[in-house]
Amino acid sequence: GEDVEQSLFLSVREGDSSVINCTYTDSSSTYLYWYKQEPGAGLQLLTYIFSNMDMKQDQRLTVLLNKKDKHLSLRIADTQTGDSAIYFCAEWVGGGNKLTFGTGTQLKVEL
Amino acid sequence: NAGVTQTPKFRVLKTGQSMTLLCAQDMNHEYMYWYRQDPGMGLRLIHYSVGEGTTAKGEVPDGYNVSRLKKQNFLLGLESAAPSQTSVYFCASSYTGRASPLGFGPGTRLTVL
Numbered sequence A: 001g002e003d004v005e006q007s008l009f010l011s012v013r014e015g016d017s018s019v020i021n022c023t024y025t026d027s028s029s030t031y032l033y034w035y036k037q038e039p040g041a042g043l044q045l046l047t048y049i050f051s052n053m054d055m056k057q058d059q060r061l062t063v064l065l066n067k068k069d070k071h072l073s074l075r076i077a078d079t080q081t082g083d084s085a086i087y088f089c090a091e092w093v094g095g096g097n098k099l100t101f102g103t104g105t106q107l108k109v110e111l
Numbered sequence B: 001n002a003g004v005t006q007t008p009k010f011r012v013l014k015t016g017q018s019m020t021l022l023c024a025q026d027m028n029h030e031y032m033y034w035y036r037q038d039p040g041m042g043l044r045l046i047h048y049s050v051g052e053g054t055t056a057k058g059e060v061p062d063g064y065n066v067s068r069l070k071k072q073n074f075l076l077g078l079e080s081a082a083p084s085q086t087s088v089y090f091c092a093s094s095y096t097g098r099a100s101p102l103g104f105g106p107g108t109r110l111t112v113l
Helices: none
Strands: A009-013 A018-023 A031-037 A043-050 A055-058 A061-066 A071-076 A085-092 A099-101 A105-110 B004-007 B010-013 B019-025 B031-038 B042-049 B064-067 B073-078 B087-094 B108-112
Touching: A009 A018, A018 A085, A018 A105, A031 A061, A043 A055, A043 A061, A043 A071, A071 A085, A099 B042, B004 B087, B019 B031, B019 B087, B019 B108, B031 B073, B042 B064, B042 B073, B073 B087
Parallel strands: A009 A105, B010 B108
Antiparallel strands: A018 A071, A031 A043, A031 A085, A055 A061, A061 A071, A085 A099, A085 A105, B004 B019, B019 B073, B031 B042, B031 B087, B064 B073, B087 B108
16 A cells, blocks of 8 residues: 555653654655644645665754665654644655655644 | 745635635746645645646545646646535645655635535
8 A cells, every 4th residue: 555654643842852753655765755734834845865865864853764664753853842743754656756645743842 | 936826725615616726836847736634634645747738636536627737837626515625725846756845835725514
């Protein structure tokens, strides 16, 4: 199938690290993406990783890719209240021209 | 450079009515997409286009039609709206297909009574 799976909710305290996990299905995926959606807004590209990489760091964001297990994670260091949002992982599926999204993880940051 | 814009932002329809959602992009992108977002289901692809004059079905195309007469515009039509089409609709575009990230519009919230 083409399901991209994520847990629905994550709650963390301000200042802690957040780790959002994703499992994908298509082993031929070349790029995997993380998008952020703030309330009432569209999706904003956060970061992406190419399939020949294991890790990518971008300021407070770290993306880890385990191709063997088809597992992708997004770590947010020093999580702030402004990080509260829904986070989607996404992969290109097979030879098609479509980006398939996970169900989204709602991150809640508590003071 | 406005990016991806969508009109209208909100709409309420009665069952059986028709409407067209308009998506416009000013980035000269070849690929355009319509997704719907429902709670707990993520984003599901309705239709997409890989260039002017082309359209293709996505994951949930039933009840929708699309047209891409001009490169910068991608229209989504509902011929006879049903309550199951109550959703938030997002348009997106990208320069190419694979390996090219999508830029999203702000969304259209549609309620069908």
